[in-house]
Amino acid sequence: MIAFADLLERLVFTPGRLAKLALLRRYFATVPDPDRGFALAAITGALKFPTAKAGLIRELAAARTDPVLFDLSYDYVGDLAETVALIWPERPTNAATPSLSEVVATLASAAKADLPAIVATWLDASDASVRLALLKLITGGLRVGASGRLAKTALAELGQGISADDIEEVWHGLTPPYGELFAWIEGRGPKPDPRHAPVFRAPMLAHPLEESDLADLVAAEHRAEWKWDGIRVQLVATQGGRALYSRGAEDISGAFPEILAGVAFHAVLDGELLVMRDGVVAPFADLQQRLNRKSVTAKMQRDFPVHIRLYDMLFDGAEDLRRLSFDERRARLEAWFARTQPARMDLSEQIAFSSLEDLAELRHAARAASIEGLMLKRADSPYVPGRPKGLWWKWKRDPLSIDAVLMYAQRGHGKRSSYYSDFTFGLWRGDELLPVGKAYFGFTDEELVMLDKFVRNNTTQRFGPVREVAKSMVVEVAFDAAQLSTRHKSGVALRFPRISRIRTDKPAAEADQLETLLALVERS
C-alpha cells in the first residue's frame, strides 16, 4: 500500500498531464504483480468489493481518541477519513504495512464482524498517507487524480509499439489484477485475446479543415454529413455482452440503459449521442443533464430522451468492416439498418452537393445550435483508428462573437497557476453589466501576460481567490453557439467560449448589449 498511497497523493496534487504520466509510469514499472494490477483496477474503477460504511471508521476512531479532541479535529479537517488517518494513535505492532493485494483479498472475503479488528491492525501498521488511502478504499470514497485512460497511456509507454488504443481493444475482456496485460506489455506474453467481450475499438477522428486545405479537396471524392453537437459514442454488442463507450473509452452504459435495452443485434456502431424530441435535436445543455451519472431515473429518461445518430459501422456481427471503404461501409450500414430497424437510432443524413462552394453555402446557412458544422469524409477511406491525415475533415461553422467586458478573474491551474487566466465576462443590460460566461483559453501567451497585468493593476475587490476588476477591458469572445439556459443568471449559455481578441481599442461602454447575444440564440 505504501507505493500506492504515495502515487495517489502525488496524483492529487499534480496538475500536469505529463507529470501524472511520469508518476504512473514509475509506479507500474517498479511495483510488482499483483499489486500494480489492483492499483490499475482502482484507478480505472474496476475494483469491486463490498465497501464498509463510514460509521465503521468513526467507531474505530472513537474507541481510541478523546471525543472532544476528535470533534475539534474533525471540525478543522473537514473530512472523516482524513481526520481518522491523521489522528489515529498507533499502537505498537509487529504487523507489516498491508499490501494492496492483501487489502483487496481480505475485503472481498472477510466477515463483516471481523472487519473492525482487521482494519484497526492495518491502521496501526501504516503511516498517515497509507491510512488515508486505506480508509478511502474501504469506504468506497477513493478519488484518483488520473483517469483510466491516462493510466492506460502510461502503461502503453512502458511497452514496445503498444498504444493506449491497443490496450483499450483488449481491456474490456480483462479482469484485475491483469497479469496477462502486464505480461504482454513487458514482452513476456502474447497479446490477450478478448474473445467475445464487448471491447472498445479506437475511433477514427477528423482533422479541422482550414481554408488553406480547401484548394486540395476534390468534391466528388468526398461525402458530407452534418456534425452534430452531442457526444461521440461507440455501441458494441457481441455474443459476450453489450456496452456503450464514450470517445475516450469510458463505459457509459449505466447512464443510458434505454439505449442498451433496445439492442437485439451484434454489431459495433459509431454515432453521436443526442437528446431528441420528435425527431428534433435538443441543445447540448439537455444532454449534459444525462452525462456523468452512474445510474438514471425513469423521469430523467422521459424528460431527456436519448438517441444515437449513426455515422459508421465497424463490425457487422463478427465481421470486421474497418478495411472497407467509407462508401462500402455506408452501404452495409444502410442495409443493416433497414433489416434491423434498431430502436432509438437513425442514420446520419448524407448531404448532396456538387461543389465545395455548395457546401460552404450550406455550412454558412446552418444556424441550428445543434449543428456544429460539416464533416467531410473521403469516399474511399478505410476506418483508421486515431486521427489519420487527409481522410476525414471537420469543417466547423464560423464562430459567433460578442464584445464583452472583463468582470472577474481567477488564477489558472498547473503551469498557469501564477497567472490570472480564468476570466468571467459580461454584457450590458441598460447600465448594468451581467456576467454571461467564463473563458480560460483562446488568447496567446503575450495576451495572457497582458490580461494578467491588467487584473493585477485593476483589482477593485477580492472574494477569496476571485478578483473583481475595474470594468474597463473589452475582449472579443468567440463561441460556437448560444443556447437558452435557466441555470445562468443571464438566461444564456455559450458553447466553447474563448477569448479571441483583446479590444483595447474599444471603450467598455461600447461593448455589446445582452440583447445582441439573445438575438444569436437558436432553438433547433
Added chain:
Amino acid sequence: MAPHPQTWLKLLSQGLYCEPGGFFIDPLRGVERAVITHAHSDHARPGHAHALCSPATRDLMQARMGQGAPATIEALSWGERVTMGGVGISLHPAGHVLGSAQICLEYQGSRAVISGDYKRTADTTCDGFAPVACDVFVTEATFALPVFRHPDPLAEIRRLLASVALFPERTHVVGCYALGKTQRLIALLREAGWDRPIHLHGALAPLCAIYEAHGVRLGDLRPATVAAKSDLVGGIVLAPPSAVADRWARRLAEPVVAVASGWMRVRQRAKQGGVELPLVISDHADWDELLATLDDVGAPEIWVTHGREDALIHAAGLRGIKGRALRLVGYGEGEEE
C-alpha cells in the same frame, strides 16, 4: 509562600508584562524594555528602546530590522542570569530557530517559563529545547490538534529528492520562510546527501550568512536570480512562499512547486495555492511534542499564548493541569511556518 505568577506577570494590550521587572516579553508594539524569545517578525517587533535576548537573536534582529531594531540590545548566553527589579531572568534554548529562547523568570521563589515558539525534533541549525521545571509554563499552541503529528523531516526530504530524480528536466522550488525553515531545509538536504549547489531567492540569502557566522555550515549556496535558467534545471531552488506562488517562479523551468510547512499535513490546506509537492516539515512542536513538553516541565498550570488553545487546554485538563488562554492576537502572523 511564593506569589503566584499571575500576581507579577500581567496581560496588557502590548503583551505579557512583568510588573516588578518593568519589561514586556515579545511585546506587540514598541516599548521601553523588551525581552525577546526569537527574531521572527511576529515576536520581534520594531520600535523598542532596550531589548534583552540571545546573541544570535541580537544578530538576526540587527540584520533584519535596520532602523526598527532596538536602540540597545543586551545579549545573554544560555543559562546566564541577570536581575531586573528583583526578577531573575535567564534564557534556555527553545529549538525553534537559531537563537530562539525560552525565557525563565524567577520572582520571590516562584518561576514562570515563557516558551516562545518551540519544537522538540532534532535540528542541526539551532540548539535543542531544554525543559525547565516551573510553576507556570507559558506555551505556544500553533499545531495543538491531535491531527498534527509531524513525520520524520528527513523522510520528507527524501520525498523531495525522489521527485527531483523523477523529473530531472524540471526545477523544484520549495516555498519556505527566510528565518529558520530555509536554513533547516538546507541542512536537511545536506544530511540527506544533496551536495550540489542550492539556489536561493534573494530574500533568503542574508540570514543564511548569519547562520554561517554562528557556525551552521550550509554548503554551496547560489543566488537564483542571476543564475541562468538552465543551471536550475534538475536543481532545487528555495524561495519565500509569496514568490513561489507568483510571477517570480515563472523564470524557472516547469517548476514543481513544493511547500515545507506543518500545515501541509492537512490536504485541503495543502491544496490551496497550487502546491504540487507538500512537505510536512515544521519548526513548531506537533501535538505529541506539546504534550510531552507539558510532562517534562511538570508545571501545574499552563498559559497558552497563541494557536489552538481549546484543544491543548482540554488535553492539559485531562492530565490534571490547569489551563488559561491568553489569546495574544498578533503572534503566528506573517512569518510562521
